[in-house]
Structures are given as C-alpha cells and as structure tokens.
Amino acid sequence: MALMALAVPAVVRGELVEGPLVEFGGRGETGFAVADPAAVVPRLGTRNLALSRELAALDLDDILDYLAELGARLVDNGHLDEAVEQSAGLADTPPGLVRSNYRLLPGLFTREATEEVVAAIGRDVLTGWPERRMADGRTGAVRAFGVRSAHIIAGNSPLIAAMTLVRTAVTRGEAVVKTPSNDPLTMVALARTMIDMAPGHPLTRAVSVAYWKGGDEALERRLYHPAAFDKIVAWGGMASVKHVTRYLGPGLELVTFDPKQSATVLGPEAFEPDALDDVARRLALDVGAFNQVGCVNARVVYAVCDTGAAQDLARRVHAELQALPPTVSTPAGRVDTELRARLRALRTSGFHTVVGGRADEGAVIVSHLDEPVDFAGSLAGRVANIVPVETAEDAARHLDAATQTVGVYPAALRHRLREVLPLVGVQRTVELGCAVSVHPALPQDGFEPARRLVRWVTDEHLPAGSDPLDIVFPPHREESP
Amino acid sequence: MSSQTATTEELFADDPLAWAGGDYRALHRLGQTELADLQLAALRRRFADLRGELVVLDAMVADTGVEAVETLGDVVPLLFSPEVYKSYPASLLRRKRFDVLTGWLGRLTTVDLSGAGAAAATSIDDWLADLDASTDLRVQHSSVTSGTMSFVPHTHTEVDAMFSVVGARVRGGGDPVPVVWPMIREGRSGIMRCADALAEHVAGGEAGVHAMHPGRMSADVMLLAGQIAAARARGEDVAADPGLLARREEFETLRRESEAAMPGFVERLADTLRGQRVYLMNTWNTLHQLASTGLDRDLHGLFAADSLIEPGGGTKGAHMPGDWQDRVLRFTGAERLQHIYAMTETTALHPMCGEGRYHLEPWTVAFVLDPATDEPLPRTGTQTGRGAFFDLLARTHWGGFRSEDLVTVAYEPCACGRSTPQVHDGIRRLKDVGDVDKINCAATDSAHRAALDHLSGGS
Numbered sequence: 027m028a029l030m031a032l033a034v035p036a037v038v039r040g041e042l043v044e045g046p047l048v049e050f051g052g053r054g055e056t057g058f059a060v061a062d063p064a065a066v067v068p069r070l071g072t073r074n075l076a077l078s079r080e081l082a083a084l085d086l087d088d089i090l091d092y093l094a095e096l097g098a099r100l101v102d103n104g105h106l107d108e109a110v111e112q113s114a115g116l117a118d119t120p121p122g123l124v125r126s127n128y129r130l131l132p133g134l135f136t137r138e139a140t141e142e143v144v145a146a147i148g149r150d151v152l153t154g155w156p157e158r159r160m161a162d163g164r165t166g167a168v169r170a171f172g173v174r175s176a177h178i179i180a181g182n183s184p185l186i187a188a189m190t191l192v193r194t195a196v197t198r199g200e201a202v203v204k205t206p207s208n209d210p211l212t213m214v215a216l217a218r219t220m221i222d223m224a225p226g227h228p229l230t231r232a233v234s235v236a237y238w239k240g241g242d243e244a245l246e247r248r249l250y251h252p253a254a255f256d257k258i259v260a261w262g263g264m265a266s267v268k269h270v271t272r273y274l275g276p277g278l279e280l281v282t283f284d285p286k287q288s289a290t291v292l293g294p295e296a297f298e299p300d301a302l303d304d305v306a307r308r309l310a311l312d313v314g315a316f317n318q319v320g321c322v323n324a325r326v327v328y329a330v331c332d333t334g335a336a337q338d339l340a341r342r343v344h345a346e347l348q349a350l351p352p353t354v355s356t357p358a359g360r361v362d363t364e365l366r367a368r369l370r371a372l373r374t375s376g377f378h379t380v381v382g383g384r385a386d387e388g389a390v391i392v393s394h395l396d397e398p399v400d401f402a403g404s405l406a407g408r409v410a411n412i413v414p415v416e417t418a419e420d421a422a423r424h425l426d427a428a429t430q431t432v433g434v435y436p437a438a439l440r441h442r443l444r445e446v447l448p449l450v451g452v453q454r455t456v457e458l459g460c461a462v463s464v465h466p467a468l469p470q471d472g473f474e475p476a477r478r479l480v481r482w483v484t485d486e487h488l489p490a491g492s493d494p495l496d497i498v499f500p501p502h503r504e505e506s507p
Numbered sequence: 508m509s510s511q512t513a514t515t516e517e518l519f520a521d522d523p524l525a526w527a528g529g530d531y532r533a534l535h536r537l538g539q540t541e542l543a544d545l546q547l548a549a550l551r552r553r554f555a556d557l558r559g560e561l562v563v564l565d566a567m568v569a570d571t572g573v574e575a576v577e578t579l580g581d582v583v584p585l586l587f588s589p590e591v592y593k594s595y596p597a598s599l600l601r602r603k604r605f606d607v608l609t610g611w612l613g614r615l616t617t618v619d620l621s622g623a624g625a626a627a628a629t630s631i632d633d634w635l636a637d638l639d640a641s642t643d644l645r646v647q648h649s650s651v652t653s654g655t656m657s658f659v660p661h662t663h664t665e666v667d668a669m670f671s672v673v674g675a676r677v678r679g680g681g682d683p684v685p686v687v688w689p690m691i692r693e694g695r696s697g698i699m700r701c702a703d704a705l706a707e708h709v710a711g712g713e714a715g716v717h718a719m720h721p722g723r724m725s726a727d728v729m730l731l732a733g734q735i736a737a738a739r740a741r742g743e744d745v746a747a748d749p750g751l752l753a754r755r756e757e758f759e760t761l762r763r764e765s766e767a768a769m770p771g772f773v774e775r776l777a778d779t780l781r782g783q784r785v786y787l788m789n790t791w792n793t794l795h796q797l798a799s800t801g802l803d804r805d806l807h808g809l810f811a812a813d814s815l816i817e818p819g820g821g822t823k824g825a826h827m828p829g830d831w832q833d834r835v836l837r838f839t840g841a842e843r844l845q846h847i848y849a850m851t852e853t854t855a856l857h858p859m860c861g862e863g864r865y866h867l868e869p870w871t872v873a874f875v876l877d878p879a880t881d882e883p884l885p886r887t888g889t890q891t892g893r894g895a896f897f898d899l900l901a902r903t904h905w906g907g908f909r910s911e912d913l914v915t916v917a918y919e920p921c922a923c924g925r926s927t928p929q930v931h932d933g934i935r936r937l938k939d940v941g942d943v944d945k946i947n948c949a950a951t952d953s954a955h956r957a958a959l960d961h962l963s964g965g966s
C-alpha cells in the first residue's frame with residue numbers, strides 16, 4: 027500500500043552514499059528516505075590534512091574554471107530535473123518555481139560572478155601573501171586560508187545551496203552541509219554534478235552532504251566539535267542554532283544568518299498618478315516573487331498616504347500579483363487554513379480592509395490605523411499589509427535589527443533612509459522592486475559572509491638588523507643610546 | 508425569548524438543566540439523533556436571532572456566502588477563529604482608546620453598550636469593571652503570552668446557565684459545597700471569572716469560597732507582563748507608560764505575596780476544612796503546587812473522599828511531573844480526579860468519565876476539521892483533526908469557535924453509558940505538531956516562539 031518513499035542519497039567527501047536508507051516524515055505525504063545518518067554522520071566528523079593540503083595548493087584560476095564548468099553543467103541537468111520533480115510536497119514553493127530558481131543557479135558560477143566573490147575577499151589574499159608595512163616598523167603579510175565548516179542551510183531558496191558551494195570553493199574550504207527537510211535535494215544534486223564532472227578532484231572531495239533530523243544529540247555530539255570543524259554556519263536562526271549552541275566552545279565559531287523580515291517604505295511620491303502603476307508592479311514583485319518564502323520578500327508596507335489611497339494601492343497590487351509571470355510567482359498551491367482564518371477575522375474587525383485572499387491567490391491588507399497586523403511576522407503566500415503613516419520616518423519605529431531589507435520608493439527617500447535606518451539595525455535598503463534579488467558578493471545580514479568563512483592568517487617580520495625589543499617594548503628605543 | 512413562550516429547543520439551549528427537569532445525568536443520555544436534532548434546531552434559532560444583530564456575524568456571512576444553516580456542518584465556515592477576539596489594533600490599548608474598543612466589542616455582542624462610560628476608563632481593569640457594572644457583559648480576557656489580549660463577550664446570564672449545571676453536578680440538589688480556590692480571588696480572565704460563579708452556584712455565597720489570596724489579578728499588569736516577556740525574548744525593552752510600569756511593582760508584590768501565601772493557605776485549609784467535602788477546580792499546575800506545598804508540610808488526605816477535584820488545563824499543562832495526579836490525590840484525600848476540558852471561548856467544563864474521555868456538554872456541538880483544509884470530517888465514528896465547537900448557550904454573541912487544538916472526537920456512545928460525543932485525552936496544540944526540521948531564512952512567529960522556548964530553557 028505505502029508508496030515508495032523518495033530516496034535521498036548522502037555525499038561523503040565527494041562519494042555518493044546511496045544506502046542503507048532510513049525513512050523520515052518530512053512534510054510530504056510520502057516523506058523521504060535518506061542514507062542512514064547513523065552510518066554517514068560519524069564519517070563527517072574528522073579532518074583530513076592531506077585534503078587540506080591539496081585544497082591549499084589549488085590555483086585560484088583553476089578553482090574559478092572548475093566552478094564555471096560546474097555552472098555550465100547546471101543547464102539541462104538530470105540531477106536538478108529529478109530534484110524538481112521530487113520537490114513536490116517538500117519544498118516551500120511548487121515545482122515550477124523550484125525550476126525557476128534552478129534556472130538562476132548557473133549565473134552564480136560564471137567567471138564574472140565568482141570573480142566578484144573573489145574580489146569581496148581580496149584576490150591578493152587568496153593568491154599570495156600581500157605585505158603591509160606597519161607604523162611600528164614590522165611587515166605583516168596576510169593570507170586567507172580555507173576552513174572546515176558545517177553548514178546548516180535553509181531550504182526556502184535553492185540559491186543558498188549554490189552560494190554555500192561557491193564560497194567554500196573560492197576560499198579553498200571544506201564543507202559539510204546538513205540539509206533541511208524543506209530542501210534535502212538541491213545540495214545533493216549539485217554535489218552529484220561535481221562527482222560526474224570531476225570525480226576525485228579536491229574541490230569535489232571538499233563537499234559532503236547529509237540529512238539527519240536536526241537536534242539528534244547522539245549524532246550531533248560526535249560531529250560538532252573543534253577537532254572536526256572551525257565554523258558552524260547556521261541559517262534560520264533559532265530553528266537551527268538551538269541545536270548547536272551547546273556544542274560551541276573555543277575553536278568552534280558560530281556564524282549565523284538570522285531569520286529576518288523585510289519591509290517597504292513608500293513616500294508620498296508613490297501615489298502620484300504617473301508613478302502609481304509602476305509602484306504597484308514593483309511592490310507586487312517585492313511581495314510575490316518566489317511566493318514570498320524568503321526573508322527578503324516585502325511583507326509590511328509603510329506608505330505615506332491616507333486609508334483611501336492605501337486601499338487603491340492594495341487593489342492595484344493584488345491585481346499585479348495575479349499578473350506576475352508564473353515562472354516568478356504563483357498562487358500558493360497549498361491551502362493555509364491559519365492565514366485564511368486570520369484574513370477572515372480581519373475582514374470582520376472594522377479596522378482593516380482585505381483585498382483578495384479568498385482563494386489563496388494572495389491578499390493585501392490595509393490597516394486603517396498606523397500599525398501592522400499582529401501576525402505580520404507570519405505573512406506568507408503573497409500577503410502584504412499596507413500601513414498608512416504620516417511620515418516615512420514613522421516607519422523607522424517599527425523596524426529593528428530583525429529587518430533585513432527595506433525596499434524604498436522614491437530614490438531620494440532611499441538616500442535619506444539609508445542614513446537613519448541602519449541606526450535601528452536595518453541591514454539593506456534597495457530600490458523598490460529589487461528586494462528579492464540578493465547579490466552573493468555583497469554583504470548579507472550585516473556582515474561579509476565570504477570573509478567570515480576563512481581563517482585570516484598573518485606572517486610578520488622586522489626589517490633586517492632590527493632589535494626585536496624595539497617592537498616588544500617601544501619605549502626601549504628612547505632608553506637605549 | 509422569555510422562558511414562558513420558549514420552544515423546547517430554545518429552552519434546551521438557554522437553560523439545559525431546566526430543560527432536563529433538573530436531571531443532569533439525563534443530559535448525557537439523549538439518543539444520538541435526538542441530541543443532533545435538538546442541537547440543529549437550537550443552532551438554527553441562534554443563527555436566525557443573531558443575523559442582523561451581530562456586525563461580525565453579518566460580515567462573516569457576507570465573506571463566506573453561507574446564508575442558511577440546514578445541517579450542523581453548514582455552520583463550519585462561520586466558526587470564529589481566535590483572532591476574531593483580538594482583531595482590534597493593539598495600539599488602542601496603548602492609547603487607552605477604550606471608547607473605540609467598546610465600539611469594536613459592540614460588533615461582537617448584542618448587549619447594548621451605549622450606557623458604558625468607556626471614554627473615562629484609563630485602564631483595561633477600569634474598562635472591564637465599568638462593563639461589569641453597567642451591562643450584563645462579563646468579558647473574559649485571555650492570559651497573555653504574546654503581547655496581545657483577546658476579549659470574549661460572555662454575559663452573566665450565559666455563565667449563570669452553565670454554572671447552574673456545575674452546581675447541580677457538584678451539589679446534586681444538596682447543600683452548598685465549600686470551594687477551595689488556590690489562587691488570587693479576583694480577576695477577569697476566563698479562569699478567574701469562574702471563582703465568582705462558583706461562589707454563587709457551588710459555595711452558597713462568598714463565605715464558602717476559600718481563596719488563597721484576596722487580591723485582584725490585574726488585566727493591565729498581565730498584559731504588561733506578557734509584553735515585557737515578549738520584548739525580552741527579542742532583546743528589547745518595553746516602552747510602557749510610566750503609570751503602568753509603576754503598577755508592575757504592584758504586580759510583583761502580588762506575585763510575591765501570592766507565592767508566599769501557599770504554605771499559609773494549606774495550613775488554613777487544614778484548620779477549617781479538614782474532613783469536609785470540597786470542590787476544587789483549577790489548572791494542573793496550580794493543583795500540583797497546592798498538593799506539593801501540603802505534602803511538604805506532611806498534610807495528607809485533607810478533605811473528604813467524595814470531594815470533587817477537577818483539574819483542567821489540557822495542553823497548557825505540558826511538562827508536568829509524572830506523578831502529579833498521585834500527589835494531588837494524596838494531599839486532598841479524594842478518591843479520584845474529575846478531569847475537565849475547558850476553553851475560554853465556550854461556556855462549559857466538559858467532564859472526563861471513567862473511560863478517560865471528556866464528555867462534551869450537550870449544549871456544545873463538536874466538529875472535527877481536516878487540519879489541512881478546514882473541511883468538516885463526518886460526524887460519525889472517531890475523527891481526529893482540528894477541534895471546533897458551537898456553544899449553544901451563547902445567545903448574545905456568536906458561539907461558533909474554531910480552536911487551535913488537535914483533538915480526537917468519538918461520536919458513538921461511550922462505554923461508560925453516556926451518549927454524548929467525547930474528546931479523547933491527549934489534546935495537543937496544532938502548532939506543536941508540525942515539521943520541526945524545516946529551516947527558512949524568513950523570521951516567523953514560530954521561529955520566535957522557538958527562540959522563546961530556547962531562551963527560557965524549554966524544549
């Protein structure tokens with residue numbers, strides 16, 4: 027009777043592990059089966075100095091060539107095709123949007139794209155020992171070394187898996203990727219493509235992928251320790267972090283991409299007749315692109331306008347949401363009973379107008395008072411909340427360090443807000459309509475991810491003939507004749 | 508709707524005990540069809556009476572297109588979610604716009620609120636006290652965990668009808684029974700309101716209520732405490748108004764006093780009620796605290812063996828020690844615990860039978876909804892899903908309510924001899940049942956809750 031569960035292999039240092047399989051619940055009707063974590067995970071918790079040496083010896087241009095070739099192989103890729111099919115019921119978005127996301131993957135691996143990641147770290151520190159003469163006379167040479175990291179990745183966007191791969195390769199690092207139940211597939215498909223392309227290559231062997239149930243203490247206690255990893259990179263904040271904090275200690279650093287919310291601020295110019303159509307279309311894109319599963323998607327929209335103008339905008343945005351290309355955004359495809367009930371309660375409250383949302387096609391809520399709905403943090407499935415405010419600065423009191431992206435219209439307002447919003451914790455302001463497009467070579471969540479994924483090593487020396495005591499205790503210079 | 512001219516289904520819904528001729532047992536032994544027919548007739552009557560009178564119900568009808576109720580299941584789209592009772596903007600509380608809040612509340616009840624002097628109120632306590640004094644409303648506010656507070660507009664008359672049933676169940680027509688109340692006496696949350704009704708219907712007056720502490724649990728301070736907890740979890744301070752922050756001191760004092768009061772309370776109980784038959788209804792947690800305090804002082808078997816001990820709490824009582832029930836029995840000396848299932852949104856304490864099932868009081872219609880679609884499951888056999896209910900006692904507000912609980916309901920008669928539908932033990936919050944290994948970079952309420960749990964040392 028029971029359908030055969032979807033089988034998800036693991037990858038250990040560039041080798042496919044297809045069994046034995048153990049079944050997990052997941053969210054789909056059939057669940058999925060993975061290569062037995064009890065057999066796989068213990069193999070991931072050791073360092074391999076020989077591999078580190080091979081990685082360190084790689085020429086940077088060879089690494090970028092490897093990535094470029096990998097990217098080219100992600101077009102019409104059998105493993106990704108299979109992952110699209112298998113994602114139904116597991117992924118946050120319907121298979122069509124998973125496919126759309128996969129079409130963005132090759133772009134992350136082109137020479138142009140990877141050179142930007144290289145530049146973000148510094149080509150010189152990846153290829154040599156650039157020297158700096160310091161004021162005290164010493165010469166300091168700096169180099170970025172690869173590290174061994176465990177990545178607990180988020181599953182709402184397949185781009186996260188690809189970004190992890192690129193950063194690992196460019197830094198000559200080693201990655202163990204723990205996949206989430208909402209995307210156990212993409213990272214495996216990428217690793218399999220690497221194995222097909224360059225079996226035995228150090229970059230191929232630098233990647234391991236496994237699924238196990240996060241928080242399995244018996245497994246994780248033996249995995250997360252300084253003898254195995256330098257860093258743990260955790261996406262999704264507490265959902266993943268709560269399982270690993272107990273293992274942290276000297277020698278094992280935690281890097282977190284915390285869960286974030288994004289917002290929009292519209293100045294009064296947005297409501298001028300010749301701007302309104304463009305604003306509605308751009309806002310719909312910020313809200314609806316890839317079905318609002320990302321932290322970068324707009325949810326609460328602070329607009330300098332009255333309730334009537336907000337209602338008009340809501341109707342336009344709802345219409346524009348329906349008009350988004352199906353490769354970019356679709357109706358939810360899954361009934362969210364909680365959200366429906368909430369929208370219904372708002373319709374009856376007397377304090378809100380709700381445009382749409384009866385058929386899970388997306389909705390726009392207008393708050394009649396100047397505050398977001400109290401479930402603003404749960405807005406999903408293309409649902410936005412327009413909050414009329416008196417001034418754009420009023421929006422700032424609703425934003426904090428949990429705000430990643432703020433889409434702004436018009437540009438002059440963005441220039442004003444970028445000076446003040448960071449003071450309350452906001453990490454990114456962006457032109458309206460571009461919120462969901464995250465650039466992997468720019469800082470994210472307030473830090474520079476690629477620069478955090480290396481060990482910054484220095485090599486220092488004094489000019490020939492110097493007395494080291496001059497450096498250790500500079501007053502010595504005055505005291506000696 | 509006077510009882511002289513009431514039809515039988517009206518009487519059944521307005522005053523179930525009178526309908527049953529004072530025989531509580533009979534209410535749980537109606538034939539399945541008879542009960543369903545009575546419920547449907549009463550439900551249709553409620554729908555007809557409240558249409559055009561309740562703004563929120565009319566809005567729901569307009570939204571769902573459900574214009575008529577021909578079967579019990581027809582009402583499912585019209586059941587209110589918990590959000591309905593907190594759909595006001597939270598800033599109204601901050602800005603003390605109780606006049607606007609009264610307007611909002613007026614959409615949820617047919618009780619005339621025009622006489623309420625809400626504009627003068629400067630706190631939730633004042634606002635609710637004024638509603639108590641000037642209308643028949645006895646609004647029950649929620650306990651606050653998230654920074655918002657819900658307000659459910661029950662009336663004194665409705666609560667009275669329910670507690671006359673409790674009174675009959677406890678007293679069996681006999682003398683008043685002392686009520687042991689191991690909490691602060693006064694308050695307007697769902698459970699605190701019970702003390703008033705128990706005084707009237709079980710204890711034979713205030714003198715029969717033995718409360719741990721005579722003070723009042725302030726709604727304002729409860730809300731502030733919830734907001735502070737929520738803000739702390741986000742690493743922020745709450746910008747509460749100074750008047751309220753000053754009252755935080757009052758709350759802390761009350762909390763300290765009431766925590767310290769428990770030992771003295773059990774000693775008083777030993778002096779005044781030893782060997783007597785008592786009524787003791789409270790949450791799992793509070794009952795366990797009471798029992799532990801008593802047992803620590805070597806107090807055992809304090810009350811008569813036929814005392815009625817009614818633990819309620821269902822899902823909110825997670826993390827209880829395995830032997831808590833034994834400890835409550837040892838302390839009280841009662842032969843058994845009479846577990847109950849209760850929700851602020853419905854007027855009933857549904858008692859558990861010897862078979863370990865909560866029997867739904869017959870004026871409560873039970874629905875089980877498919878958690879994925881909210882479609883009602885058949886009202887036959889045994890069904891598991893989202894619990895939803897219609898409280899037929901509610902005649903001034905809409906009794907339809909969609910819970911957040913994952914329940915199993917058996918519609919067939921129980922082995923204990925009662926014929927009413929039963930909720931199985933082991934009720935869980937639906938939110939706790941989902942996939943925990945799904946990781947997303949977008950912050951959600953559940954991520955926030957996970958953080959709260961983690962920071963507070965929970966699971």
Ligand SMILES: [Zn+2]
Pocket residue numbers: 860861862863864866921922923924925929
């Ligand atoms: Zn029974």
